[in-house]
Amino acid sequence: MDQPPRPFKDYQDEIYLDGLRGVVPKFPMTYAELESRAQSALPPSVLSYVAGGAGDERTQNANVTAFDRWGLIPRMFVGASRRDLSVDLFGMTLPSPLFMAPIGVLGICTQDGHGDLATARAAARTGVPMIASTLSADPMESVAAELGETPGFFQLYTPTDRALAESLVRRAEKSGFKAIVVTMDTWITGWRPRDLATSNFPQLRGHCLANYTSDPVFRALLPTDPEHDMQSAVLKWVQVFGNPLTWDDLPWLRSLTSLPLIVKGLCHPEDVRRARDGGVDGIYCSNHGGRQANGGLPALDVLPAVVEAADGLPVLFDSGVRGGADIVKAIALGASAVGVGRPYAYGLGIGGTDGVTHVLRSLLAEADLLMAVDGYPTLADLTPEALQRVL
Numbered sequence: 467m468d469q470p471p472r473p474f475k476d477y478q479d480e481i482y483l484d485g486l487r488g489v490v491p492k493f494p495m496t497y498a499e500l501e502s503r504a505q506s507a508l509p510p511s512v513l514s515y516v517a518g519g520a521g522d523e524r525t526q527n528a529n530v531t532a533f534d535r536w537g538l539i540p541r542m543f544v545g546a547s548r549r550d551l552s553v554d555l556f557g558m559t560l561p562s563p564l565f566m567a568p569i570g571v572l573g574i575c576t577q578d579g580h581g582d583l584a585t586a587r588a589a590a591r592t593g594v595p596m597i598a599s600t601l602s603a604d605p606m607e608s609v610a611a612e613l614g615e616t617p618g619f620f621q622l623y624t625p626t627d628r629a630l631a632e633s634l635v636r637r638a639e640k641s642g643f644k645a646i647v648v649t650m651d652t653w654i655t656g657w658r659p660r661d662l663a664t665s666n667f668p669q670l671r672g673h674c675l676a677n678y679t680s681d682p683v684f685r686a687l688l689p690t691d692p693e694h695d696m697q698s699a700v701l702k703w704v705q706v707f708g709n710p711l712t713w714d715d716l717p718w719l720r721s722l723t724s725l726p727l728i729v730k731g732l733c734h735p736e737d738v739r740r741a742r743d744g745g746v747d748g749i750y751c752s753n754h755g756g757r758q759a760n761g762g763l764p765a766l767d768v769l770p771a772v773v774e775a776a777d778g779l780p781v782l783f784d785s786g787v788r789g790g791a792d793i794v795k796a797i798a799l800g801a802s803a804v805g806v807g808r809p810y811a812y813g814l815g816i817g818g819t820d821g822v823t824h825v826l827r828s829l830l831a832e833a834d835l836l837m838a839v840d841g842y843p844t845l846a847d848l849t850p851e852a853l854q855r856v857l
């Protein structure tokens with residue numbers, strides 16, 4: 467870690483001091499500007515893939531506006547001059563509840579094609595854990611090597627070939643990832659009009675298969691090695707990519723690893739109870755940022771019921787987080803840790819590792835300062851009573 471992650475508000479001081487020296491901030495200070503800078507920086511097909519969602523994107527947009535329906539009630543006489551945002555999760559103490567949600571195809575967000583490595587370096591700098599996607603442009607071993615002291619989790623898209631799934635998990639364990647996150651909501655991709663309009667999906671595939679083409683089990687399924695025949699590798703990948711798992715598969719999934727097992731995409735309390743009864747270690751409440759199904763509830767709206775059903779199991783949350791206040795609100799509604807997706811991909815697109823670092827540090831500084839100003843010095847102080855529903 468080349469920069470200490472705390473106190474988070476130091477980032478504000480750094481920016482002000484730069485301002486006094488006449489240095490104009492290199493990176494955007496608002497989410498609106500971040501989005502607009504990414505729109506200019508990223509090639510149109512990359513932008514439509516990253517920014518887009520399912521259907522007319524109403525659920526994707528509702529994920530964001532859901533946060534506006536909650537307001538944090540300020541408390542005074544608290545003396546919140548020192549804050550502690552640290553969180554204990556799966557036996558680790560993390561500097562804050564923020565983590566980077568898994569994003570596949572990150573390679574296309576940077577010109578050199580190594581967006582996964584650039585993101586891992588930002589994790590190393592900030593102490594913000596990265597969940598590395600199965601769909602990366604560099605193999606997981608290389609991604610893990612860039613994480614430094616910061617914990618990384620490996621996100622598994624469970625293939626139809628069980629031996630391949632086992633091989634990916636063994637490699638993740640060997641690489642030093644600290645948990646396995648199995649994504650349940652994307653064994654098939656949803657209806658994504660922006661991707662259909664640009665026909666970008668087939669092109670993207672060539673940029674995210676490093677974990678497959680470097681895998682001995684996957685390679686054994688191919689007629690020729692992928693270095694000479696990438697097309698066969700892509701076709702095979704299409705065949706094996708997504709496994710529509712059922713509850714009958716949960717014992718197998720659980721048996722895959724002794725690392726903490728987290729299931730991503732759970733929004734229904736009954737699913738949460740069954741997963742908990744099946745021995746998972748964490749629930750990840752998310753609607754994939756509205757990329758998979760349109761017409762659903764905003765993820766934030768299902769969070770309280772998920773937390774209740776999780777009955778003490780850690781609940782990770784993402785979908786719609788755009789600022790520090792959103793992190794605070796999700797924690798108050800019961801999340802143990804809060805993930806951010808598109809914003810860091812935009813940071814990556816506009817400034818590589820520095821851009822991601824900026825996005826993460828801004829989010830943390832904003833959350834930290836909000837907790838200072840509103841008198842909530844620790845995460846434990848952030849309970850549902852800290853919020854009021856906006857009617």
Ligand SMILES: Cc1cc2nc3c(=O)[nH]c(=O)nc-3n(C[C@H](O)[C@H](O)[C@H](O)COP(=O)(O)O)c2cc1C
Pocket residue numbers: 515516517529567568569570571599600601621649730752753754755756757784785786787805806807808809811
């Ligand atoms: C471009 C892109 C690629 C994604 N790829 C993956 C992935 O490989 N695995 C996964 O579990 N989720 C993936 N997601 C979903 C994110 O993990 C996360 O659920 C979502 O981005 C959160 O919503 P937000 O973008 O509104 O913050 C992806 C999201 C985006 C934007």
Ligand SMILES: CC(C)CC(=O)C(=O)O
Pocket residue numbers: 570601652655754757
């Ligand atoms: C290629 C996709 C399945 C990766 C993903 O999860 C996404 O784009 O949301």
